[in-house]
Amino acid sequence: MLRTLSFQSSFMGLLAAFVGFASSFAVVLHGLRSVGATQEQAASGLMALSLSMGLCAIVLTLRFRMPISIAWSTPGAALLAGTGAIEGGFPAAVGGFLMGGLLLVAAGLLRPFGRLVARIPAPLANAMLAGVLVNLCFAPVRAVGLDWRLGLPIVLVWALVGRVNRLLAVPAALITFGLVVVFGVGIPADAGTRLMATLAPQPLLIEPVFTLAGFLSIALPLFVVTMASQNIPGIAVLKVNGFTPEPGPLFATTGIFSMLAAPFGGHAVNLAAITAAMCAGPDAHADPARRYPSAIIAGLFYLLFGIFAATVTTLVGLAPPILIEAVAGLALIGAFATSALHAFEEPKAREAAAITFLVTASGISFAGVSGALWGLIAGGLVLALARTKRA
Numbered sequence: 001m002l003r004t005l006s007f008q009s010s011f012m013g014l015l016a017a018f019v020g021f022a023s024s025f026a027v028v029l030h031g032l033r034s035v036g037a038t039q040e041q042a043a044s045g046l047m048a049l050s051l052s053m054g055l056c057a058i059v060l061t062l063r064f065r066m067p068i069s070i071a072w073s074t075p076g077a078a079l080l081a082g083t084g085a086i087e088g089g090f091p092a093a094v095g096g097f098l099m100g101g102l103l104l105v106a107a108g109l110l111r112p113f114g115r116l117v118a119r120i121p122a123p124l125a126n127a128m129l130a131g132v133l134v135n136l137c138f139a140p141v142r143a144v145g146l147d148w149r150l151g152l153p154i155v156l157v158w159a160l161v162g163r164v165n166r167l168l169a170v171p172a173a174l175i176t177f178g179l180v181v182v183f184g185v186g187i188p189a190d191a192g193t194r195l196m197a198t199l200a201p202q203p204l205l206i207e208p209v210f211t212l213a214g215f216l217s218i219a220l221p222l223f224v225v226t227m228a229s230q231n232i233p234g235i236a237v238l239k240v241n242g243f244t245p246e247p248g249p250l251f252a253t254t255g256i257f258s259m260l261a262a263p264f265g266g267h268a269v270n271l272a273a274i275t276a277a278m279c280a281g282p283d284a285h286a287d288p289a290r291r292y293p294s295a296i297i298a299g300l301f302y303l304l305f306g307i308f309a310a311t312v313t314t315l316v317g318l319a320p321p322i323l324i325e326a327v328a329g330l331a332l333i334g335a336f337a338t339s340a341l342h343a344f345e346e347p348k349a350r351e352a353a354a355i356t357f358l359v360t361a362s363g364i365s366f367a368g369v370s371g372a373l374w375g376l377i378a379g380g381l382v383l384a385l386a387r388t389k390r391a
Helices: 007-022 025-034 039-064 074-083 089-109 111-118 122-137 139-146 148-164 166-184 191-197 212-240 247-264 274-280 292-307 309-317 321-344 347-362 371-390
Strands: 070-072 269-271
Touching (some): 007 292, 025 039, 025 309, 025 321, 039 070, 039 247, 039 292, 074 122, 074 212, 074 321, 074 371, 089 247, 122 212, 122 321, 122 347, 122 371, 139 148, 139 321, 148 321, 212 247, 321 347
Antiparallel strands (some): 070 269
16 A cells, blocks of 8 residues: 555545545434434444444455545435434434444345345435435525524535535535634533543443334435445446446445444445545546555544544534534535436436425324335335336
């Protein structure tokens, strides 16, 4: 590795880690808190995810000598935000995280299972994801409506920086969020003491509770959106840049590291897509054989960010929740636009995709099952009826 390491690949690895962490950690915190985690448990989950994806990236990259980038499941975190608390509280959600990781392992090791997942119609998977994301994408508007002096600067900076560099738009909004907290929100007198107390890692072990609601409302939808929105696009990004690893071992390994993070509150890690394009593309190095160190450098910085996850969470907790939700919503607008476009671009599946989107976005929960799974089921039935009619 030392012979292939270069300043270019090192810088790209640092940039990928910063973008991957800063652009979506707000989504992760919001998702974990939505399913019942306390602030301390959410901080533990953020730390576990950062450490898991850092170690997973290093292990896979060294094993295959390819720039295999790992990220936490941002769509999965958005799914948690839309699902809300389930019966059994956060321990039941942790049980769902473990079962979701086991499904990822099964998809990697059992080829028939992996093929079955790949047969889920892409329009329906994208429509489900769009339905999950749409409510969170309203948060910036709500923040401006609640107090334009706090919400509007975040949105304006995001829009202006995005015109120059799309990848830096959310980190810039995050910095603006910090400035708004410092100058626009009353900070408690003991904030400095609380921050100093969080500098040491504070992992919390959560005993999982396995329930049917946890499997149907969290594990299964989390698995579907992670595979459809992260793992499969991650493989595609690698192939576009000339790297062709066997998908099965990658899926199984991300599932194992997801299961390692779950008892500490982490929901899932998976193959990256955006940061994968950064580490696997020519910006990392002109020579493809010298790009893989960038993924290792990114993994090392994820480990560093994970150590200070409790500090990040405490800082976020000083602000009104709607502001960090606004940052999370801005981070997901691109994902929402992409998933909505792919959901409705196929005319024959458009009606089924619309049903999936509407049922999912409604947030309905019936028989302990979240709207995401009901949306996928409803859209699947409509699509099957349409195909039967054409036949």
